[in-house]
Amino acid sequence: MVHDSHTPSWTYAYEMELYREEYLSAINTVFDSGCLLFGEQLxxxxxxxSKYIGTAYSIGCDNATNAIFLSLKSLGIGSGHTVITVPNTAIPTVSAIRQSGARPIFVDVGKNALMDPALIEDAIHPSTKAILPVHLYGYPCDMHVINKIASKHQLSVLEDCSQAHGSKIGDKSVGSFGDLSCFSFYPTKPLGGFGDAGMICTDNQALNQKLRRLRFYGIDSDYIAQFDGYNSRMDEIHAAILNKKISRLDLSINHRQKILDIYIATLSSPFLTPLPPPEDSSTSKYLIPFLFEGDRDKFAARLYEHGIGTNISYKTPIHLMPAYKDLNYREGDFPNAEFFSKQNISFPIFNDMPESLAYKIAERINTVLDLYF
Ligand SMILES: Cc1ncc(COP(=O)(O)O)c(C=O)c1O
Known part of the structure; x- marks a missing residue:
C-alpha cells in the first residue's frame, strides 16, 4: 500500500484495491481454458x-522493444541501413534499431520535445529506410508532415507509441498513421499489464502475415519455419488481463486529465511550466511533463525528501550514453533534446489516483518550491 508520507511517481496499489478480483478471475479463466499461449484471449x-486504434491488424508480442525489432525485420531493415529517430527517447527505441543491425540517425526535437520534421530531410541518406517518430509522454508527433516526407523519399514509417495508447491527432488515433506502430504494455504505461507485453499495429496484410511468423520462430503452420524467426509472442494471461483493462482505458485517460487539471490549477511557480501538447491533439496523459527552470535534479531530490517521487524522461539523451559512443555524436549536437533532458520533470500520475492525493502532492510541491527555490 502507498503510505501517505511517500507517493512514488507510479504505483498500481490503488488500481489493485479496486480490480484485484477481476484480474484474478481473468487469470483463472486462462487456467480453466487449458490454453496458455495462442488462445482465445490473445x-x-x-x-x-485493432478496433481501438483503427488499424486492420494487431500482432501481440512479448514487449515493445521486440515489437520494434520485429517491425524493422518485417520491413527488411538491417545491416547497412539507417533509421531516423530522436535522441530523447527510451533506450529500447534505439537498442531495437541496433539489434536489427541498422544504424540509428538522430534528429533533434522541436520546442515540444517531439521529432522536428523540418530536420528530417537533411538526415536522409541513400541507406535510410525508415523514420521512427516517438510519441514521447503520449504527445503525438506531427504525423501528417512526417508521412509526407516519408512518402516523398519512399521511406517506411514506424511509430513508437509505447507511451501513447489513446492519444489522437484530430479524431484519428496515434498508431494508425505509420506503416507499422508499436505499443508497450509495460506496467507503468497508460494501458499497462503486470509484467511485459507489447503490440504491433498495421493495415498491411503482407506485413501482418510476416510479423505473425516472425514472432513465432518463422512458423506458418505444421511447425514448419518459412524463414528465420524469433520467440516474441504475448501469453494468454497477459492478454486476459489487458482485455479487462482496455475496456476502461478511455475512462482512465479522462481521470488522468482530472489529475493533470489539479496539478496545473494548484502549482504556482514562475519556475515551473507545463509543456503544452501539440495543437489539434489529445494525449494519453501518460506523464504530466513540466519544465523546471533551475537545478532540476536538486528540485527532484528535495521533492523526494518531502515524500514525492518524480519521473524524468530522460536524464541523459541517448547520443550521450556510453553504449552509443560509436555513433560519434557529441554534446551540443541536439540542443533541444539536451535542454529537455536537463529541465523535464513529471509528477506522480497513475490509474485510479485519488484526486485528494493529487491536491496534497501539488500543495507539497508548492511548499518545496517556496522553501528552496
Ligand atoms: C518510448 C518507448 N519505446 C520503447 C519502450 C520499450 O517498451 P518495452 O518495455 O515494452 O519493451 C518504452 C518503454 O519503456 C518506451 O517508453
Missing amino acids: KSFEETF
Whole structure:
C-alpha cells in the first residue's frame, strides 16, 4: 500500500484495491481454458486493440522493444541501413534499431520535445529506410508532415507509441498513421499489464502475415519455419488481463486529465511550466511533463525528501550514453533534446489516483518550491 508520507511517481496499489478480483478471475479463466499461449484471449485482445486504434491488424508480442525489432525485420531493415529517430527517447527505441543491425540517425526535437520534421530531410541518406517518430509522454508527433516526407523519399514509417495508447491527432488515433506502430504494455504505461507485453499495429496484410511468423520462430503452420524467426509472442494471461483493462482505458485517460487539471490549477511557480501538447491533439496523459527552470535534479531530490517521487524522461539523451559512443555524436549536437533532458520533470500520475492525493502532492510541491527555490 502507498503510505501517505511517500507517493512514488507510479504505483498500481490503488488500481489493485479496486480490480484485484477481476484480474484474478481473468487469470483463472486462462487456467480453466487449458490454453496458455495462442488462445482465445490473445485473439480477442488483438481484435479489440485493432478496433481501438483503427488499424486492420494487431500482432501481440512479448514487449515493445521486440515489437520494434520485429517491425524493422518485417520491413527488411538491417545491416547497412539507417533509421531516423530522436535522441530523447527510451533506450529500447534505439537498442531495437541496433539489434536489427541498422544504424540509428538522430534528429533533434522541436520546442515540444517531439521529432522536428523540418530536420528530417537533411538526415536522409541513400541507406535510410525508415523514420521512427516517438510519441514521447503520449504527445503525438506531427504525423501528417512526417508521412509526407516519408512518402516523398519512399521511406517506411514506424511509430513508437509505447507511451501513447489513446492519444489522437484530430479524431484519428496515434498508431494508425505509420506503416507499422508499436505499443508497450509495460506496467507503468497508460494501458499497462503486470509484467511485459507489447503490440504491433498495421493495415498491411503482407506485413501482418510476416510479423505473425516472425514472432513465432518463422512458423506458418505444421511447425514448419518459412524463414528465420524469433520467440516474441504475448501469453494468454497477459492478454486476459489487458482485455479487462482496455475496456476502461478511455475512462482512465479522462481521470488522468482530472489529475493533470489539479496539478496545473494548484502549482504556482514562475519556475515551473507545463509543456503544452501539440495543437489539434489529445494525449494519453501518460506523464504530466513540466519544465523546471533551475537545478532540476536538486528540485527532484528535495521533492523526494518531502515524500514525492518524480519521473524524468530522460536524464541523459541517448547520443550521450556510453553504449552509443560509436555513433560519434557529441554534446551540443541536439540542443533541444539536451535542454529537455536537463529541465523535464513529471509528477506522480497513475490509474485510479485519488484526486485528494493529487491536491496534497501539488500543495507539497508548492511548499518545496517556496522553501528552496
Ligand atoms: C518510448 C518507448 N519505446 C520503447 C519502450 C520499450 O517498451 P518495452 O518495455 O515494452 O519493451 C518504452 C518503454 O519503456 C518506451 O517508453
